[in-house]
Structure formats: C-alpha cells, structure tokens
Amino acid sequence: xxxPQTKVMDETAxxxxxREGAVLEVKGxxxxxxxxxxxxxxVNDVNFDIRAGETVALVGESGxxxxxxxxxxxRLVPSPKGRIAGGQVLLDGEDLLRLDExxxxxxxxxxxGMVFQEPMTSLNPIHTIGRQLGEGLRIxxxxxxxxxxxxxxxxxxxxxxxxxxxxxxAYPHQLSGGMCQRVMIAIALSCEPRILLADEPTTAxxxxxxxxxLELMDARARALGTATLLITHxxxxxxxxxxxxxxxxxxxxxxxxxxxxxxxxxxxxxxxGLLESVPRLDRPRRQELPAIEGLPPSPxxxxxxxxFQPRCPFRQEICGQPQALREISPGRRVACIRxxxxxxxxxxx
Amino acid sequence: xMNDSNQPLLRVVNLKKHFPGPRGRFGAxxxxxxxxxxxxxxLRRGETLALVGESGxxxxxxxxxxLQLERPSSGQVLFDGxxxxxxxxxxxxxxxxxxxxxxxxxxxxxxPRMSVFDIISEPLVIHGLCGSRTERKRRVAELLDMVSLPSxxxxxxxxxxxxxxxxxxxxxxxxxxRPEMIVADExxxxxxVSIQAxxxxxxxxxxxxxxxxxxxxxxxxxxxxHIADRVAVMYLGKVVEIGTGxxxxxxxxxxxxxLLLQAAxxxxxxxxxxxxxxxxxxxxxxxxSYTAEMAAAPLFEVAPGHLVQALPEVVAQAKPYGxxx
Numbered sequence: 001x002x003x004p005q006t007k008v009m010d011e012t013a014x015x016x017x018x019r020e021g022a023v024l025e026v027k028g029x030x031x032x033x034x035x036x037x038x039x040x041x042x043v044n045d046v047n048f049d050i051r052a053g054e055t056v057a058l059v060g061e062s063g064x065x066x067x068x069x070x071x072x073x074x075r076l077v078p079s080p081k082g083r084i085a086g087g088q089v090l091l092d093g094e095d096l097l098r099l100d101e102x103x104x105x106x107x108x109x110x111x112x113g114m115v116f117q118e119p120m121t122s123l124n125p126i127h128t129i130g131r132q133l134g135e136g137l138r139i140x141x142x143x144x145x146x147x148x149x150x151x152x153x154x155x156x157x158x159x160x161x162x163x164x165x166x167x168x169x170a171y172p173h174q175l176s177g178g179m180c181q182r183v184m185i186a187i188a189l190s191c192e193p194r195i196l197l198a199d200e201p202t203t204a205x206x207x208x209x210x211x212x213x214l215e216l217m218d219a220r221a222r223a224l225g226t227a228t229l230l231i232t233h234x235x236x237x238x239x240x241x242x243x244x245x246x247x248x249x250x251x252x253x254x255x256x257x258x259x260x261x262x263x264x265x266x267x268x269x270x271x272x273g274l275l276e277s278v279p280r281l282d283r284p285r286r287q288e289l290p291a292i293e294g295l296p297p298s299p300x301x302x303x304x305x306x307x308f309q310p311r312c313p314f315r316q317e318i319c320g321q322p323q324a325l326r327e328i329s330p331g332r333r334v335a336c337i338r339x340x341x342x343x344x345x346x347x348x349x
Numbered sequence: 350x351m352n353d354s355n356q357p358l359l360r361v362v363n364l365k366k367h368f369p370g371p372r373g374r375f376g377a378x379x380x381x382x383x384x385x386x387x388x389x390x391x392l393r394r395g396e397t398l399a400l401v402g403e404s405g406x407x408x409x410x411x412x413x414x415x416l417q418l419e420r421p422s423s424g425q426v427l428f429d430g431x432x433x434x435x436x437x438x439x440x441x442x443x444x445x446x447x448x449x450x451x452x453x454x455x456x457x458x459x460x461p462r463m464s465v466f467d468i469i470s471e472p473l474v475i476h477g478l479c480g481s482r483t484e485r486k487r488r489v490a491e492l493l494d495m496v497s498l499p500s501x502x503x504x505x506x507x508x509x510x511x512x513x514x515x516x517x518x519x520x521x522x523x524x525x526x527r528p529e530m531i532v533a534d535e536x537x538x539x540x541x542v543s544i545q546a547x548x549x550x551x552x553x554x555x556x557x558x559x560x561x562x563x564x565x566x567x568x569x570x571x572x573x574x575h576i577a578d579r580v581a582v583m584y585l586g587k588v589v590e591i592g593t594g595x596x597x598x599x600x601x602x603x604x605x606x607x608l609l610l611q612a613a614x615x616x617x618x619x620x621x622x623x624x625x626x627x628x629x630x631x632x633x634x635x636x637x638s639y640t641a642e643m644a645a646a647p648l649f650e651v652a653p654g655h656l657v658q659a660l661p662e663v664v665a666q667a668k669p670y671g672x673x674x
Contacts, residue, residue, distance in 0.1 A: 236614030279575035
C-alpha cells in the first residue's frame with residue numbers, strides 16, 4: 001500500500017513560487033525502483049507544468065516512465081519497491097510530496113481525478129455504478145441520499161450515457177468498454193478536479209469509440225477548467241488534443257514544447273525518428289518506413305550519456321556525455337547537443 | 350507451384366459463421382450471433398488484403414474461419430481451387446502447411462518453456478519437413494537471418510526477447526514451412542511505434558521475397574494504409590466496402606468507412622485542428638440509423654473493383670456503373 005512520504009531527499013531545490021497560471025508543476029521529479037538491491041531511476045529529473053483548462057501530453061513508448069510519472073504525481077508509486085527519491089509536485093504552489101497520507105487521500109479523487117487504460121479493471125466489479133459514483137461525492141463533497149443520486153444522474157448524463165437513472169443500478173460487466181470508460185470519466189470529474197490524469201484512456205477501445213471518448217473528455221475538462229495530463233503512445237491523439245507536448249525516453253523528457261512547433265520541427269533525433277516512423281493516412285505510402293534501429297534501453301542498464309545515443313543516426317563522440325534539457329527558444333527544450341545542427345524536418349521524406 | 354497467376358489463391362464465397370446466442374434463464378439459446386454473415390473475398394499471390402473494422406465486426410472470426418480454425422457454418426473457402434470447408438480435420442494438415450498465422454501477442458503465442466530453435470523448428474517436425482537435425486539447424490539459421498535475429502537466438506527463450514523480437518520469432522515460425530498465405534491478426538498493434546515500423550517493414554519484405562498472399566487483420570487504418578493493396582471494411586459480420594487502398598482511403602463511399610477514417614487521428618496538430626473544426630463533435634449517430642434492411646443490402650460496384658453496400662445514399666451518389674449480379 002501507499003506509504004506516507006513526508007521526507008523529500010532532494011533538499012537542494014528551495015520551494016519557489018508557482019509559474020504563472022500553472023495548476024500543476026512538476027520539478028526535478030525522480031522516482032526509483034529497487035532492482036536486485038540497487039535503486040534504478042525510472043523517472044529522472046522530469047519537469048513539466050500544466051495550466052488551467054489546458055491539455056499537456058506526456059508521450060513515450062512502454063517503459064519510458066510516463067505512467068510512473070503520473071503515479072508519482074498521485075503518490076501512488078507501488079511501495080516498498082518504488083519510491084519518489086526527489087523533486088517537487090506543486091499543486092497550486094503546494095508541494096504534494098510534503099503532505100502526509102491522510103491529506104493526500106483528500107486530494108486524490110477530489111482535486112486530482114484519474115482515468116486509466118482499462119476501465120473494466122479500474123471499476124470495482126462487485127459494486128454498482130451508482131455506488132462507485134456516489135462514493136466520491138459522499139467522501140469529498142458530503143453529498144448523500146437524494147442529492148448524491150441526482151448529482152450522479154447529472155454526471156452520467158454529462159458523459160453521454162443514455163438512461164442514466166437506470167444505469168446507476170448497473171454493474172460494470174453489464175456495460176461495454178466504451179460505456180465503462182464514460183463512467184470512469186464521470187467519476188474522475190465528479191468533484192470538478194483541478195487536475196485530470198488520463199493514462200492511455202482509450203488504448204483498449206475501438207477507434208470510433210476512442211474519438212467519442214476523447215472529445216467528451218476534452219469538452220468536459222475545458223468546461224470545468226481542469227488541467228489535463230494526457231499520457232499516451234499515440235502521436236495522432238497528441239496532435240489532436242494537446243497544446244503542449246513532453247516526449248519521454250528512458251525516464252527522461254528529451255523534448256518539450258508547444259505542439260505545433262514540436263511536430264513541425266522536432267529537434268531531438270528521437271522525436272524526429274518517432275514522427276518519421278508512423279505511417280500516415282494523409283501521405284502517400286512509402287516503400288519502407290524509416291524505422292528507428294534497435295531497442296529502447298532498460299532502466300537498469302542505461303548507456304553512458306544520452307540514453308538515445310546507441311540508436312541515434314546523428315550520434316557523435318560527445319553524445320557519451322550527459323545531455324541536459326536546455327531551452328532553445330521560449331518554452332522549447334531539447335536534450336540533444338546536436339539539436340541546432342539537424343537539417344530542417346521533412347515528415348514526408 | 351505451377352499456378353495460373355490470374356487465379357486467386359484464395360476465394361471465399363458467401364462464408365458464414367454463426368455462434369449460438371447466449372442461453373436464457375430456461376436454457377434456450379437466444380438468436381444466433383452472426384459473427385461472419387455472408388462474406389465474399391478474393392486474395393492473390395503477392396497481394397495484401399486488409400480486413401478492417403471494430404471489435405465485434407467479425408474480422409478475426411473471418412480469419413479463423415478461412416484457416417478452418419473455426420469451421421464455417423456455411424459457404425466456401427476455396428484455397429488453390431480446393432474447398433477447405435469440405436476437407437475433414439485429418440485431411441487439413443497438408444493445407445495448414447500452406448497457410449500460416451501470425452498473432453497479435455507474441456508473448457502469449459510462444460511457448461515460454463521452448464527454446465527459440467524448438468519453437469521455429471516445431472512446424473518443420475509436425476509437417477515432416479527437414480528430416481535431419483542438421484537440416485533443421487540450417488533452415489532455422491536461414492529463418493533467423495530472414496527476420497534479422499542473430500543465429501545465437503536459437504538457444505535462448507522467448508522471455509529473453511523484447512516484444513518486437515518475439516514478433517520476429519513468431520514470423521520466423523510462420524515462414525518455416527514455406528507457406529503461400531499468411532494471416533496476420535493484429536500482428537503489429539501491440540508494439541511500440543518505433544518497433545512497429547521495423548516489423549511492418551519486415552512483413553513487407555518477406556512478402557515480396559516469397560510472393561506471399563497476405564490477409565492482414567487490423568484496426569489501425571494508418572498501418573493498413575501503408576501496407577495493404579486492397580482493403581475490406583467489415584461491419585456487423587459483413588463486408589460493407591471493398592476496394593483498392595486508393596479507393597477506400599481517397600474515395601470512401603460507405604458511411605461506416607467514412608466514420609472510421611474521420612475517427613483516425615493524423616499526427617499533425619495543424620491538420621487535426623482543421624479536421625476538428627470541420628467535423629462537429631457528437632457524431633456516431635449513424636449506427637442507430639443502420640437498419641436490418643440496410644444491413645441486408647447487397648454489394649454494389651461503384652467503380653471497377655470498388656464495391657459498396659447498396660445503401661440508398663451510396664446508390665444515389667454513385668455514377669451508374671451497374672449492380673453486381
């Protein structure tokens with residue numbers, strides 16, 4: 001279970017005032033997992049922020065650390081194997097990593113809502129939809145009885161569930177995957193949270209259902225002014241919904257910026273490789289996809305210096321030295337020493 | 350293999366696969382689930398035909414019914430001229446060698462207790478090919494090379510490999526018996542983006558080299574766009590539109606095909622902003638207006654080789670080309 005985490009190891013960074021308008025600000029986050037007696041960094045020096053009503057993407061492949069970043073924000077890193085080893089998670093300027101567990105429990109589900117990939121496993125199979133919706137309303141908003149029931153019906157209606165009053169008595173298995181995910185969104189937004197963490201919210205769903213669910217989530221979050229962290233591997237979904245993007249590789253953010261700039265002109269060879277290797281509906285088909293060679297490293301055996309270096313077509317000797325995320329233009333950061341030397345990007349190439 | 354190249358390797362005629370419906374309170378079955386409900390298809394050597402559609406559309410069941418892994422309820426599956434539906438289980442072995450399958454989850458489809466050598470050579474043993482161990486060794490080495498794995502991989506076990514490498518092993522196993530047709534069911538959908546491109550390239554390369562007929566079952570339209578020569582769109586057990594990739598992606602006629610294309614995101618924020626502005630949200634009501642009558646409509650040829658379910662709007666929009674007999 002979750003251990004209270006009142007002590008933060010990284011005492012060097014003094015608490016600072018929150019960035020203007022940022023609801024969530026993650027600074028220098030480091031999360032480690034114990035493997036064969038050694039702490040292995042799964043999330044390493046991660047920094048990002050989200051403003052009210054904004055959707056920010058954390059994009060990466062499996063094992064890149066994107067899900068563990070979200071769990072760290074919620075302080076739900078599985079203990080004792082994993083723990084947050086440093087950094088700050090500022091919610092409206094307050095560091096969540098310094099809160100005790102009861103205070104944190106008051107935040108999860110109320111100030112921070114969550115939607116995960118598998119709605120069928122995230123919902124409790126033995127309780128009705130009404131009970132699961134009502135739980136948050138009772139605990140966080142003190143709503144009971146008729147008031148809770150009416151609010152639950154409103155919430156189910158707001159996520160496009162037909163005959164909401166009847167559905168309160170349904171169990172998760174009686175609903176389709178898409179309907180369960182709508183219920184999850186209703187629960188996540190029931191207390192009008194400041195932050196919504198959506199971890200691969202539609203990966204298990206069909207493409208038409210996916211589009212409906214994401215539109216719905218986006219519309220509801222905008223209406224409530226909720227700051228959304230969209231975690232996904234799908235570059236198309238990121239392009240559709242995120243205003244800013246963080247690309248993760250091997251536990252680090254390797255590129256960060258406004259979505260259009262990043263897609264138009266990716267400056268990290270990994271981002272560039274990803275964008276080149278996805279087949280696109282709007283481009284003529286190519287003989288061969290320019291795939292990224294090799295495999296991502298495992299957290300326990302990262303290469304020296306830049307973690308992408310062994311697979312990088314632009315690699316030079318200097319890449320064996322650590323690469324810090326550096327600002328190349330306002331709001332645009334890249335962890336590549338050769339970022340300025342890359343030729344202009346042509347996604348169709 | 351002296352075949353007339355004009356003859357399709359596979360012809361599926363009015364294929365149906367119905368499952369008994371769920372049992373009611375008194376043990377009686379409710380109406381049958383028509384997973385595949387009268388499908389006609391052709392597939393040639395060297396060609397990739399993609400089956401697309403959402404879960405429950407019947408695309409996977411169709412793939413399995415073609416391979417006789419699920420026996421069809423009715424219809425014909427003509428493989429190189431022989432109707433497999435009439436072939437008893439015992440007689441299927443010689444055809445199974447010629448049609449192989451690549452699965453979605455390379456983790457679940459490889460026996461964790463078998464070495465990679467044993468996994469790849471197992472079909473050779475079953476089909477009595479490469480009699481001696483020396484011959485099998487040579488063949489496995491050849492296959493590992495074909496899928497770009499080191500020859501040392503044979504001594505290792507599936508868990509020692511990443512998802513993409515395991516999919517390479519699955520492909521090597523499928524190719525071991527020199528099949529003529531590969532059915533790939535969501536073969537790249539579980540893979541990460543950077544690995545997916547490698548496996549797509551591999552599937553394309555071996556298909557060209559071996560002149561394989563590919564039945565590529567997938568839900569990701571961008572991948573299908575890249576890989577398929579022709580595309581069949583399935584909805585509720587039927588093919589509702591079929592044509593060349595060009596026809597399906599540039600000139601979709603069926604409302605369901607259009608819905609699928611509209612829902613598939615394109616990795617470009619500028620294009621997505623335009624698409625979202627152009628398409629109001631809350632679509633998807635099309636399904637509720639799809640009546641049994643519409644579902645029963647025959648295919649209608651709107652252009653040579655481009656067939657669409659003859660819904661009133663499709664027929665009204667089409668230049669008269671003539672319904673299919």
